[in-house]
Amino acid sequence: xxxxxxxxxxxxxxxxxxxxxxxxxxxxxxxxxxxxxxxxxxxxxxxxxxxxxxxxxxxxxxxxxxxxxxxxxxxxxxxxxxxxxxxxxxxxxxxxxxxxxxxxxxxxxxxxxxxxxxxxxxxxxxxxxxxxxxxxxxxxxxxxxxxxxxxxxx
Amino acid sequence: xxxxxxxxxxxxxxxxxxxxxxxxxxxxxxxxxxxxxxxxxxxxxxxxxxxxxxxxxxxxxxxxxxxxxxxxxxxxxxxxxxxxxxxxxxxxxxxxxxxxxxxxxxxxxxxxxxxxxxxxxxxxxxxxxxxxxxxxxxxxxxxxxxxxxxxxxx
DNA sequence: AACGGTCAAGAACGATCGTTCCTTTTCTTG
DNA sequence: CAAGAAAAGGAACGATCGTTCTTGACCGTT
Numbered sequence: 612x613x614x615x616x617x618x619x620x621x622x623x624x625x626x627x628x629x630x631x632x633x634x635x636x637x638x639x640x641x642x643x644x645x646x647x648x649x650x651x652x653x654x655x656x657x658x659x660x661x662x663x664x665x666x667x668x669x670x671x672x673x674x675x676x677x678x679x680x681x682x683x684x685x686x687x688x689x690x691x692x693x694x695x696x697x698x699x700x701x702x703x704x705x706x707x708x709x710x711x712x713x714x715x716x717x718x719x720x721x722x723x724x725x726x727x728x729x730x731x732x733x734x735x736x737x738x739x740x741x742x743x744x745x746x747x748x749x750x751x752x753x754x755x756x757x758x759x760x761x762x763x764x765x
Numbered sequence: 766x767x768x769x770x771x772x773x774x775x776x777x778x779x780x781x782x783x784x785x786x787x788x789x790x791x792x793x794x795x796x797x798x799x800x801x802x803x804x805x806x807x808x809x810x811x812x813x814x815x816x817x818x819x820x821x822x823x824x825x826x827x828x829x830x831x832x833x834x835x836x837x838x839x840x841x842x843x844x845x846x847x848x849x850x851x852x853x854x855x856x857x858x859x860x861x862x863x864x865x866x867x868x869x870x871x872x873x874x875x876x877x878x879x880x881x882x883x884x885x886x887x888x889x890x891x892x893x894x895x896x897x898x899x900x901x902x903x904x905x906x907x908x909x910x911x912x913x914x915x916x917x918x919x
Numbered sequence: 920a921a922c923g924g925t926c927a928a929g930a931a932c933g934a935t936c937g938t939t940c941c942t943t944t945t946c947t948t949g
Numbered sequence: 950c951a952a953g954a955a956a957a958g959g960a961a962c963g964a965t966c967g968t969t970c971t972t973g974a975c976c977g978t979t
Contacts (some may be wrong), residue, residue: 612921612924612925612976612977612978613923613924613925613926613975613976613977613978614924614925614926614927614974614975614976614977615925615926615975615976616925616927617926617927622806627853633863634860634863634864635789635790635860636789636793637791637792637966638789638791638860638864640965640966640967641966641967641968642965642966642967643797651926651927651928652928652967652968653926653927653928653929653969653970654780654926654927654968656967656968656969657925657926661967661968662967662968670861681945696851699857701907702859702860702908703845704908704910704911705855705856705859705875705907705910705911706788706792706856706859706860707791708910708911708912709787709788709910709911710788710792715911715912718911719911719912722908743905745904746900746901746902746903746904746907746908746925747897747900747901747904747951748900748904749903749904749907749908750898750899750900750901750902750903750904750907751797751897751900753855753859753875753900753903753904753905753907754858754900756858756862756863757858757859757862757869757872757873758857758862758869758873761932766946766947766948766953766954766955767945767946767947767948767953767954767955767956768944768945768946768947768954768955768956768957769945769946769947769955769956770955770956770957771945771956771957791936794935794936794937795936795937795938796935796937803967805955805956805957805958806937806938806939806957806958806959807939807940807956807957807958807959808956808957810937810938810939811955815937815938816937816938840963908949
């Protein structure tokens with residue numbers, strides 16, 4: 612069946628997720644992806660179809676593999692505002708969701724899961740119907756990210 | 766002293782702020798700005814120096830003119846999550862501040878003001894040292910924006 | 920060992936990016 | 950009413966964007 616591919620699709624997807632978590636979608640070029648992921652253009656387009664396809668795959672992977680452990684921490688009452696695991700979701704929500712229906716759907720689904728995890732958190736049992744706990748968490752991470760990342764080399 | 770300029774600098778700055786509130790910085794091209802603001806390229810570059818200069822001017826204008834009325838509403842205990850007045854600040858915080866020190870400084874200043882306004886809000890007098898009220902507000906607007914703007918023609 | 924299909928390597932595509940230059944028009948000023 | 954300065958108009962710059970094409974190397978199959 613021809614030559615086998617020389618890269619692990621999941622590893623590449625995870626690396627792409629990390630890149631997209633650092634800068635905005637338009638701020639990550641295909642050249643950046645090719646260089647950082649170590650995968651040739653052709654292979655990226657053959658595997659993911661387009662830059663958007665790779666982005667969606669990365670977002671889905673992130674939601675499937677990075678969010679579950681986070682929800683566990685949240686349900687256990689841990690503090691996670693320093694964890695950059697929410698960054699890709701933040702960027703997706705703010706700058707992609709308004710322009711991409713699929714991204715919006717994924718973001719909404721992620722929030723439902725995070726919300727449920729926070730409902731189970733010990734500190735928030737008294738919370739009402741509104742998910743203010745998640746809102747506060749998102750805001751907290753938003754501020755941490757904006758103020759801290761000014762000088763870091765990502 | 767030559768021909769007077771045919772546009773109001775403040776009007777243009779406000780319009781630019783609205784554009785940058787809708788899409789990410791890299792998603793707004795100079796062509797978009799020229800077309801939407803009705804000002805010629807040369808005039809934009811003469812007045813603001815660069816695209817980033819116009820962005821910074823727009824952000825500053827937004828912080829000076831759109832945020833004060835918002836802080837008043839907040840201090841009065843009003844609900845403002847449906848108000849898109851926070852959108853430019855959200856985008857600036859998430860995608861520009863990590864890459865631009867001046868943006869980060871402006872965003873930090875804006876948060877200080879919003880925070881103080883919320884400390885004065887009647888519903889949040891019991892709040893502790895942490896500014897969870899502002900965090901919750903930011904998260905709330907974040908979610909509202911992501912879920913609502915999927916089909917709107919901005 | 921020869922085939923056939925997949926991958927890797929890299930050049931190249933048109934389009935668009937932010938920015939600059941040149942020319943023409945319009946206004947203020949003496 | 951000239952003279953000069955600044956704005957408008959628009960083409961053009963090199964660089965980079967996402968995407969595709971062409972060529973040759975590789976490997977599983979018969």
